[in-house]
Amino acid sequence: MNWFNIKKIIKEINDFKICVIGLGYVGLPLARLFSTKYDTVGFDMNQSRVDALNAGHDATMEVSDVLLQDAIKNHGFKCSTRLDDIRDCNIYIVAVPTPVDENNRPDLKPLWGQAKL
Numbered sequence: 687m688n689w690f691n692i693k694k695i696i697k698e699i700n701d702f703k704i705c706v707i708g709l710g711y712v713g714l715p716l717a718r719l720f721s722t723k724y725d726t727v728g729f730d731m732n733q734s735r736v737d738a739l740n741a742g743h744d745a746t747m748e749v750s751d752v753l754l755q756d757a758i759k760n761h762g763f764k765c766s767t768r769l770d771d772i773r774d775c776n777i778y779i780v781a782v783p784t785p786v787d788e789n790n791r792p793d794l795k796p797l798w799g800q801a802k803l
């Protein structure tokens with residue numbers, strides 16, 4: 687790998703804009719942590735969940751209010767239900783539910799629903 691390639695990779699890393707879709711037990715801690723290094727938006731279909739998170743409180747207590755509020759105030763972390771707020775992201779991480787049926791087969795409908803957006 688030459689110096690040009692290294693500089694290109696560093697530029698690409700600095701240009702990351704990450705969207706985490708589904709701000710539950712998995713997605714929110716991930717999004718909060720990413721936000722400390724990269725421009726990050728959290729996306730969820732549940733407006734009241736998004737409102738509470740933007741107000742600095744995670745009802746699931748997976749992320750402490752201190753860390754969440756630090757991410758919002760000092761790292762520009764925000765959550766949204768609006769597609770327009772995530773259109774310019776270049777990395778999308780999906781963490782929506784995949785419940786299993788009686789045969790332990792995952793129901794992938796929420797995942798496909800997200801992929802269509």
Ligand SMILES: NC(=O)c1ccc[n+]([C@@H]2O[C@H](COP(=O)([O-])OP(=O)(O)OC[C@H]3O[C@@H](n4cnc5c(N)ncnc54)[C@H](O)[C@@H]3O)[C@@H](O)[C@H]2O)c1
Pocket residue numbers: 707708709710711712713729730731732735781782783784785796799800
């Ligand atoms: N919770 C765990 O301990 C755990 C462990 C390993 C893997 N997982 C996997 O991680 C994934 C997420 O699980 P979780 O426990 O975080 O789920 P969760 O139910 O805690 O949160 C899911 C979030 O996704 C949102 N959501 C659902 N459909 C959506 C859609 N179409 N668009 C946007 N947001 C949507 C919901 O509003 C909710 O806030 C699942 O596939 C699960 O199997 C979870």
